[in-house]
Structure formats: C-alpha cells, structure tokens
Amino acid sequence: MTELPESKVDVLVIGAGPAGLMLALWLSRLGVKTRIVDKRTAKVYSGQADGFQVRSLEILDSFGIAERVWKEANRMLEVSFWNPDENGIIQRSAKSVNTIPGLSRFTESVLHQGRIEQFFIDGIRASYPSNETPLQVERMVIPTSLEIDEAAAEDSEAHPVTVTLRHLTEEEATPTQMLSNLNDGIFRSNLAEDDVAGILDRSKGREARDEVVRAKYVVGCDGAHSWTRKALGKEFEMKGESTDAIWGVMDIVPITDFPDIRFRTMIQNTAGALMIIPRENRMVRLYIQLKEVSAGGGRVDRSQITPEIIFKSAQRIFSPYKLEYHYCDWWTAYQIGQRTGDHFSKLNRVFLAGDAVHTHSPKAGQGMNISMQDSYNLGWKIGLACKNILPRDVLSTYELERKKIAKDLIAFDGKFSKLFTGAPPKDIQSETGVSDDVFQKAFHTSRMFTTGVGVNYQPTVLVAKEADPDPETEDDSPNTLTKSTAKSTQSLATNCKLGQRFPSYKVIRQSDARLWELHHKLPSNGRFRLVVFGGDISQPTQRDSVNALGAWLSSYLPKLPTIGLCPASDPHSGQIKFKTDADPSIVDVVLVHSAPRDEVDLLRDVHEAYHPFDSKLGWDYDKVFSDGKTFYEEPERAYEKYGIDSGKGAVVGLRPDGYVGLVTPVGHDGAEQIQRWFDGIFQRS
Amino acid sequence: MTELPESKVDVLVIGAGPAGLMLALWLSRLGVKTRIVDKRTAKVYSGQADGFQVRSLEILDSFGIAERVWKEANRMLEVSFWNPDENGIIQRSAKSVNTIPGLSRFTESVLHQGRIEQFFIDGIRASYPSNETPLQVERMVIPTSLEIDEAAAEDSEAHPVTVTLRHLTEEEATPTQMLSNLNDGIFRSNLAEDDVAGILDRSKGREARDEVVRAKYVVGCDGAHSWTRKALGKEFEMKGESTDAIWGVMDIVPITDFPDIRFRTMIQNTAGALMIIPRENRMVRLYIQLKEVSAGGGRVDRSQITPEIIFKSAQRIFSPYKLEYHYCDWWTAYQIGQRTGDHFSKLNRVFLAGDAVHTHSPKAGQGMNISMQDSYNLGWKIGLACKNILPRDVLSTYELERKKIAKDLIAFDGKFSKLFTGAPPKDIQSETGVSDDVFQKAFHTSRMFTTGVGVNYQPTVLVAKEADPDPETEDDSPNTLTKSTAKSTQSLATNCKLGQRFPSYKVIRQSDARLWELHHKLPSNGRFRLVVFGGDISQPTQRDSVNALGAWLSSYLPKLPTIGLCPASDPHSGQIKFKTDADPSIVDVVLVHSAPRDEVDLLRDVHEAYHPFDSKLGWDYDKVFSDGKTFYEEPERAYEKYGIDSGKGAVVGLRPDGYVGLVTPVGHDGAEQIQRWFDGIFQRS
Secondary structure, eight states: OOOOOEEEEEEEEEOOSHHHHHHHHHHHHTTOOEEEEESSSSOOOSSSOOEEOHHHHHHHHHTTOHHHHHHHSEEOOEEEEEEEOTTSOEEEEEEEESSOTTSOSOOOEEOOHHHHHHHHHHHHHTTSOTTSOOOOEEESEEEEEEEEOGGGTTOTTOOOEEEEEEEOOHHHHGGGGOOSSSOOOSOOOOOOGGGHHHHHHSOOSOOOEEEEEEEEEEEEOOOTTOHHHHHHOGGGOOEEEEEEEEEEEEEEEEEEOOTTTTSEEEEEETTEEEEEEEOSTTOEEEEEEOTTOOOTTSOOOGGGOOHHHHHHHHHHHHTTSOEEEEEEEEEEEEEEEEEEOSOSEETTTEEEOGGGTEEOOSTTSOHHHHHHHHHHHHHHHHHHHHTTSSOGGGGHHHHHHHHHHHHHHHHHHHHHHHHHHHOOOOSSHHHHHHHHHHHHHHHHHTHHHHTSTTOOOOOSSSSOOOOOOOGGGOOSSOOOSOOOSOOOOGGGBTTSOTTSBOOOOEEEETTTOOEEEGGGGSOSSSOEEEEEEEEOTTSHHHHHHHHHHHHHHHHHGGGSOBOOOOSOSOTTSOOOOSOOOSOOBSEEEEEEEOSOGGGOOHHHHSOGGGSOEETTTEEOOSSEEEOSOOSSSOOOOHHHHHTBOTTTOEEEEEOTTSBEEEEEOSSHHHHHHHHHHHHHHHOOO | OOOOOEEEEEEEEEOOSHHHHHHHHHHHHTTOOEEEEESSSSOOOSSSOOEEOHHHHHHHHHTTOHHHHHHHSEEOOEEEEEEEOTTSOEEEEEEEESSOTTSOSOOOEEOOHHHHHHHHHHHHHTTSOTTSOOOOEEESEEEEEEEEOGGGTTOTTOOOEEEEEEEOOHHHHGGGGOOSSSOOOSOOOOOOGGGHHHHHHSOOSOOOEEEEEEEEEEEEOOOTTOHHHHHHOGGGOOEEEEEEEEEEEEEEEEEEOOTTTTSEEEEEETTEEEEEEEOSTTOEEEEEEOTTOOOTTSOOOGGGOOHHHHHHHHHHHHTTSOEEEEEEEEEEEEEEEEEEOSOSEETTTEEEOGGGTEEOOSTTSOHHHHHHHHHHHHHHHHHHHHTTSSOGGGGHHHHHHHHHHHHHHHHHHHHHHHHHHHOOOOSSHHHHHHHHHHHHHHHHHTHHHHTSTTOOOOOSSSSOOOOOOOGGGOOSSOOOSOOOSOOOOGGGBTTSOTTSBOOOOEEEETTTOOEEEGGGGSOSSSOEEEEEEEEOTTSHHHHHHHHHHHHHHHHHGGGSOBOOOOSOSOTTSOOOOSOOOSOOBSEEEEEEEOSOGGGOOHHHHSOGGGSOEETTTEEOOSSEEEOSOOSSSOOOOHHHHHTBOTTTOEEEEEOTTSBEEEEEOSSHHHHHHHHHHHHHHHOOO
16 A cells, blocks of 8 residues: 655644634735635535624624625524414514614625635635635545644644545535435426535546545534544543424525515414525525424424425414515525534644534524634634744633633524424413513523624633622633733723723824725734723823823834734735735734824824834834814714723723723723733743 | 738627726626726826816726725815905905705715726626626727718617727836826825736737727717727717816925815915815825916917926915925826717717716716716617617616716806916905905805716606706707606605605614615616505504505516626625526616504515515515604714605605606505506617
C-alpha cells in the first residue's frame, strides 16, 4: 500500500452548513489558512432552516453579507393568535408585535438556507484579493479517521490533529444528498439564478482518493449526526429526550381565504395546532401537528407520513377557512426532541459547533441562528490563536460561553414545544382565553432569548465583570476560568451591558455629516475595540481628558500585537482602492462625542490617536463621530440610548465579536482599567 | 467584393456610456431585441463623470441597481463656502445643506463612472432568465454608414434604418481609449475587483470585419463627438459658445490640514476659484481654475497643461492650508462651453441622447445625470412602440420633453459657470460678503433643477394637464403635439404634480404590516400605473366608491394591451420563483388607503381588482397598502405628504417612467377621465 499524500493546514472545518461556513468566513477575513469539507454534492437549494433572528442578521451585517438576506427575506413583523370561539370556530384572539421594537435595526426574517449558504460563499470570496484563490468548499469529502497528538496539544506551533479525508466519487456522495430523515422535496425545478453554477460545476466521474491532513485545529460543524462528535468518543454523546409529538412541515404557495396568511400565526384548533411562517417568493411554511401519527414511545414509523397526510391535517386545522396549493417547494416531518452534549471541545484542539452539540425542534426558528452564533463565537478565537495573538487558554471560553446558550436553548425549546403541543384548546371561550393567554405570555417573554440579543457571557479575561447576580442567567456548571483584573463601572453605560452584544445606534461622522449605524464602523475583522464616548468635548476640561486618554493610547497600543487585515476590511463602503502600509493594531479606537458638531475641528481639537496619520493617505477621517443634529434626520440621541452621560462620557471595550468586555471612565482610572483588561488578554505568559 | 452579412434588430444603440446603457437596460427589461455597440475596448475605469443626483438614484433604484451606488458612493450632505477675510486669508463664510431635505430618500452622491457602467451591465444581465444569453455590449465596434428608408418610416413592421458596423481590430480600437481631449489618467493600476473581467475578456488578435444591420430604431448615445449626429446631417449640429476660462480636474487622495476637505466646498481665493468634491475611496475631486492658462479667444494650447501646473494652482488656492498627495487617480482639463442641438430625432427613427445633443461644464454634476435621464425618457417609448403597444407618434414627446431640459441645462450652466469663474473675490470682508451671498443664493435656488426633481413635462397625450401658467417652466418652442382629452384635478393631490415625477413615501403593506417605499412597488417594467389613494375605506360610502372603481377597472382594463414581463420584474424582493401564467395588463393598479389597518380585511372588504386572483398562486397580497401606524416606526403620514385628503382620496395616473400624467377623483368622474387618458394613449388610430 502506498503512503497517503499529506498536507498541513491551520484549521480544518468539517461541514459546510451555516455553522461551518460562518467559521470559514471568519477565518478567511483573518487570513488564516483553512480548509472546509462537506459530504454533500452541492449546497442546499430549498427547505431546511429558514428563520433569521435579529442578532444573526447583525452578525452577517458585520461581514457585509446581511444586505441580500435583508432584501430577499420575508420580514415577520406581527404575530397573530387564533383559537376556537364558543362554537368551536377559530377566530383571531390577538395580534401583536413579533420582534421587540427598538431592539435592533433588523427584525425576524425568513429565507431558505440555500440562499444564506450562497451569501456566505460570496462573502468568503470577497475576503481574498483578486490575485489569490479564495477558500472554496471541498464537496463530496468525508473524514474517515481523527487523532490528536495529546503531547503536542499545548505547543502553539504544532499541528497535533491528524485527519484522514476521503474524496468520494459522485455515486458514493449522492445518497448523502438525502437531506432529512425522510424523503424530502417534491418540486425542485425552480432554482434561484446564482445557485445553478454550483450544480453545474461539481466534478463528474472523478475517482475516490484518500489524503491525510495535519491541522492545528479541527471544528466539527457536521450536524445532528456529527461524524466528528462520534470520533471524539462516548463522553461527547448528546443527551436528552424525545416526546411522542410528530409534526409535519410544508413549504407551499397557499391558495386560501384565511385572512392572516402573510402574518406569523399560531392556530390552536380542536383538530390540532399549526404555525404559519410567511416566507419569500409567495410561499408560506406550515408547521402542522400530526395527531393521527404517533411515535408510541419510540421512533415513529416514517412510512406512515406523506405530504397528503400532512396537508389533510393542515386543512382540518384551517377549517372553516379553505386551504389549497398548486406549488409545494419542500416538505418533511420530525419528532420533537431536545439533546445537548457535556463537552464542546477536546483539548481545545477539536471543537464541535451547531447541531453537532445541540438539537431541538425547529418551530422557534433557533437552529441555524444558534449554530451560526456558535462558530461566530469560536472563529475569532481560533483565528487569533493561530496568529499567536491570543494565548491558547482563551479558547476555553468557547465551551463556557456556548454550552450555557445550548442548555438555555434546550430548556426554552422544551417549554415552548410543550406549551404549543400540549395545551389542547377548549371549546368554551372563557377557558380558551386562559390557555391562550398563557401561551401568548410565554411567547413574548421568550423574545429576548429567541432574538439572540439576550445572550449574556460570563466573567472571564474577555469580560471584566462580577458574576451576574441574576439567578436566571447564572450558570449551572462552575466557571473556573481566569477572570480579568480590570474593574468595570457598568453604571457609566447602562445599556452597554457587560457580556452582552453592544447595540447599534446612529451617529454622525464628524468629517462629512453622514449618519452611520455605529455597528457599520465596527466590522468583524478580528480587532478589539475601544469606543471612546468622549462626552462634551466643547468643554475644555472634558476635551483635555479625552486628549490625555488619546495621548496615553498612542504610547500604550503600540505595545500590543498588530493584525494583518485582508482587503474586505470595510464591508460597508465598498472596495478599498488605496492601501496603507501600516500594520494595524489589534485594538481599534473610535471616538463618539456629544459636543455640537460645528464647535469641533477634527484636526485642531482632537488628539491624533482619534484621526491617525498615514504618510500616503493623510489623516483618517472615519474615526470620529458625533451625537447631534443633521439637516436630514431627527436626532438619534445615541448617548441616551447607550445609557451614557452626555457630559462626561465613558469608554466601552468590545471583543472582536462585538460583546462588551469593559466599561470604564474616560479619565485616568479608565486608562488603568483598559491596560489591565488588554494585558489580561494578551500579555499572560 | 462579397456581400456583407446582414441582420435585423429592433433597436441598435450606438455608445455604451451611461446614456446608452440606460437605454439597453430599459429595452432588456421590456424584452425588446437590442444590440449595443461601443468603440472603446473596455468600459471606463476611473475619472470621468462622477456625480449622482437624487432623481438619477431614484431611476436606478426603479431597476433595482441603486443599492450598490448608494453603498459605494460618497454622499455629499453639506456644502461649505470659503472666501478671503480682510487680511486676504480664506475662511469659512457659510456651511449649509447640499440637497433639499425631504425631497427624496437619496442625497447627492459621488462614484466614478466605471462603477455605474458595471452596475448597468449587471442589471442588464439580471433582466434575462438563466437559460437565455443576455444582451452584451459589443466593444471595438463603430458605425460607418447610416441610411433611413423614409418611405417606410411610418410602417410599424418595417426596419427602415440601415447601419453598417465595423468590428475593429484591437490596434484600431486602442486610440479610442483616449477618453478626453487631453491625455488623461496617470495612475490606473488599482482597478476595482469586478472590473478585471472586462479587461481580460476582451478579444485579442481578432480581424476587422463589416456587417449590415437593419433596425427599427437607432439611438446615438455616442457622446460629444457623436458619429450618429454627424451622420444625420448639418441641421443636427450643436450650437453654443465657449468662454476663455480653463479648468483643471484632479482625483487625488489629499494630504491636507484644510478642515472641510470631506465636504463639498467652494473656495474663492485671490489666486482663483476651486471646488472640492469628496468622493469614494478617500479621494477628492478638485476642480481648479487655471488662471495662467488662457484660451485667448480660441482653443487652448493643450501642451501647456500638465498635472503639475494644475496642482500648483490648487496649492495656491488652498493657501495658507497645505495640500499634498501621494496618489492621483485621474486628471484632465477643459474649456467651459455650452452647446445643444435643435433636433433630437430624425423621423422618430434615429434619436440622439446625452452628450450627443448637449455639452456643458461638469462642475454642477449634471452631465451623466441628464444623459441617463434622456434615455430613461426614451427607452420605454421605443420599447412599447416596438411591441406595438404605443402608437409611433408618442415618440415625438421625447424631443419635446428633453429638448426643454437641455436648454434649461445650458442656460443654468452658463449662469452657474460665469458666477463661479467671473466674480473674483475682493480682499475686503464687506465687499466679499456681497459677492459670496449672491453666489450662495444662486447655488441654493439651483438645487431644484440640479437634483433632477424639478423636471416638469409639457401637456401631451401622456400628461393630461393645461399648459403651465408659470413662465419659468414655459417652453420656448411651440408644443404642437396632440393633448389628452382627459381633465386632471391637480388640487386633489397637490404634491403629485402633473408632468413631474411622483414622489416616494413609505406605506404599510396591508397583508403583512411591512413598510415599503411606494417607489419600490412601482419598478420600471414598462407598465403604466393607477395609484388609487382610496381614502378612508373603513367608511362604507368611501369603500363603495373604491370598490365601484375596482369593478369598473375589472371590465375596462382587459380592453387595453397586455405586456409580457421579463423575470426581474420585482427588483426589490429578490428573485421570482413561482410564475403566473397570466399576461399582465399594460396598466398596474395599486391601492393605498388611509383607514386603520386593523379595520380592513383584504379579501373581504376590498374588490378583487386590488388583489387579483391567480389559479396557481392564489390572491396577490402585494397591491394594497395603508397609511397609518406600525409597531416599529413613526407614522409617515403619506397622504399629507402627497397632498391628498385622507377621507376622499384621489387617483394618480403614472407613466412607465414614474411621471404623473393624471390626477382625478376616486368616484364616477374619475373612471371617465381614466378611460379618456388611456384611450388617448393606446386607442388612437
């Protein structure tokens, strides 16, 4: 037998669904040598996951790839609840807001998984200069063995994970195209335009071959039946339970006289429960309780389930309204179950993300979102570790931070599913009212969680805070990671909550009066941020404080690592034509003041730390912003919304994923806390 | 000598700059057989036209191609005026708004012509289904002869224009790449990413060949030195005058301590005048008066002008502020002159558009805009004439409508340029103040014209109005075209001005509560529109009126022509997956009511004319909108902004280019006027 070909890579990603693609996108932006393999012959073209929660859209936007989702997706703005009246006829019992207003510039939206996979692939391509070959998904490739050289696990130069990959023939790969546990998809002919290339390009008639890859890190994003998880051993098995409830799912273009067909709607009829998710392209997704199919304490007999059975159930629940369809895009069925694992990583060398470590029911639109957010949490940590900017032990924060989310998700989903399935509505109005009221209340209190905005990470070197006193957010596994020695002052910025995502409000660019979402000036490019809310710098004392901090930053920041950025570093202003030679610091500084804009002269009044000079490009006019008036829009009052005093301001420290890690004053003490925070992250030996 | 190969085409477009590409885009969207040829080897990559006025952005948005301009362009929000103080030192004398707030959702923006040419090309490609070859620009092709068979000019089935085309070798075509009258461009190395393909793909080493094309229509969009214009004969020559003033233009990345470098700025220093246009990619464009170069009553000696001379003038005008640069992207120089022609068309078979019929100075950022708007006016008329939907005499409205704009432009430019060049600032503050004040006033009063929103078309069959009583908008050449027999009632919709573009405000979709810019529901797809402002349809009397109109429309509209639309018919919601078999009417109907949204049930309360049924796709939920409250944004008060009574409403008739052609009541008389308007357009024999 001949030796297999061998190669090295920094990161090997197994699985090219949303979790794997998010990771690949991060690593592309950071310029980390990566491969991503997938067993499927092509990306998904219809059906599957479809709900985009607002935090996911913010994250996609931080890479500049949310625009197309936001344009093509259907937005779900209001939610409607229907229950039987005293005669057993369904009627609308309530209609209310679906996403908490003011929480984000986005609202919950729906678009099928294939489109977002395409946008990820385009976003990865945009990370590379035109003279380099971009990272591409290697399809029809499966891992067949995985080993970790435990002795080399803590050597930052080592490639201790060895994986054997098998490149399948098309015949071998085709069965894996069966995407769900059931036969799925009955109409597939109308592919979106830019999907076609993916199908045509896939290689034909190639021969199977094996190769060995030695990686610094391997991440299994390979779904509920994760090969990677199995390869890591028994202690990685997921645990949880299944209920007997069976649900059908159909994506159809409905022909119906039901009035709320374009709203997210929950119907609880005597014939069963149903949820309407209105989608793009005149379609709706229906989640339909299948009362006549039962798992009977075990796994359901799949042969019982056909689209006809599912649709007849839907018609009964819609009654007396009519429901027909001509086009069906996709259908499937599932048994509700919730499972998660105890371990998200082995030796901080092999990681699991997404469905590989948590599975649950799809109705709350969480799956793809939590999965993408897992690898969004992991990507910059692995990337900066590969570049020797972050010490390896920071990688432990991945499991700490994301296991808590997975457990919250499982708990939430169990409660939500039971509530939905388990409360058969009564046929007397008064009794229905109660049950319906409970359901609505549960729905609304869950919105902070389901939007993804409620995520609250624990105290570590990355988040300088005390353990959260609120028992609801407390962890059930002990947090033994090293804490930051910096001390935050949360009261200085009451809506920039430590451990939570920094919100976005509009601020005015000092140099040209253009309004910007502050998020658009904080793209995902691997850099930590100091957002210096400088307060009213038209007041000399305050201006002196801000400039003293600027002077200190000018001497301190050069002691921290630098980061080589790739071309797509300003995803919200198009392409970068002229390049600076300077290698940017790992810490980016942005100033947002509250003084009247016309009383500030950028070059004269503000320290150069806030408008750095480049010998070829001149001063940077894109780092100083104001909270005030323009000719074109009502004032945003950003200071008020961030919960910051407009006189004295505050400094907010952000991790590369936009989570708040430090809140500290503008003055001398602030500089000390900033130094402690960054030294605690970068300078440990 | 062998016979030349011959072929037929509906429309031949000569020139693939913004005017030609706009025309090609229109014709692609309408499914009209078109060819477009250009003498250049590739599209423009830097420099040239760069200013986007708000009306142009609205037009691009109506094809779904404004998003990328809006993202990549620099927005000019405020304008700054600098003059010498009593010591002769320049100081800021005023800073004010650059685009009238509330006029449009867009503001004036700057992006180089090469990008917009790329977006046009992408927009044309998106007009075709994936299994068809899209219209492509045929480069390195020039016309060498043009003849019109005058006897066949009025035969709607004829192809009376014969053009011989020469396909150049690369050697022949290369000199035409010299884009301006002077050597231009000294740095061209940093092309934007998606520009590269255009260069690589151009054919190499091909042989010259000739062919004969027989076209229904030919449009010359071939610039100031238009071959087409010359081919049409002496009476098409442009007339006008040149001044002695010479201006230099440079696109640089400035290194300067001048405080307003990122604002649009007019500097009038004792050393001369200069205008700053801040642009994308950290660049600014400087328009610099060259006092030491003079045309001396004739044409300037071009060899005098170098980038060094231009830049030294700029430095003197900037003094005492410093100005340096490392990167220069492009430069040129020009002599101010204004010219236009008397005829825009020959026999309504050959047309001229853009610089081919009007040239002027570039400083007001009008050139590309007026050019694109010329062919935006012409495209749907030619397209619908080719499809035998519009009678040929409607084509006469092109010259009537656009010649007036060209004359206004020339007059405006003469005044604006003279004002800018001719008023040397005094070195005494009080005297400067006066001259500066005059300048600022002229600048601001010109904004309605320069934004393109002030355009006001004359009474014809397309615009049912009386001749405008305002002498400022009156025409100097007599308008002899047939008038509509319909009678508008302007007072019913005071801000939907007859002959002007219909403005856009946000309305709420009845079916799902989503806010939409009303423009986004009126894309450029060749259809006329009736926007039925139905008023308060929660009131039975008003609802009955609206539904009676709906019933009448259901019987009247089927008598009008239908229009086959291409796939990209909803550019603001992504791709269309499921298709209706119905062939849509030339008239699209949209209902905007002012009743509380929750008091209206779309299917129950509103006539099916406003939510047409399709046997495969069910009811259309995208045609009824409301002006009221949502959970997410402050009320827009669209009725108030459109100047329409929220009780009784109004019907506004729109041409396919979005200009208001009819304003009439919702009731019985409205139906009569609608019938007169459309019959006058479509049913003449």
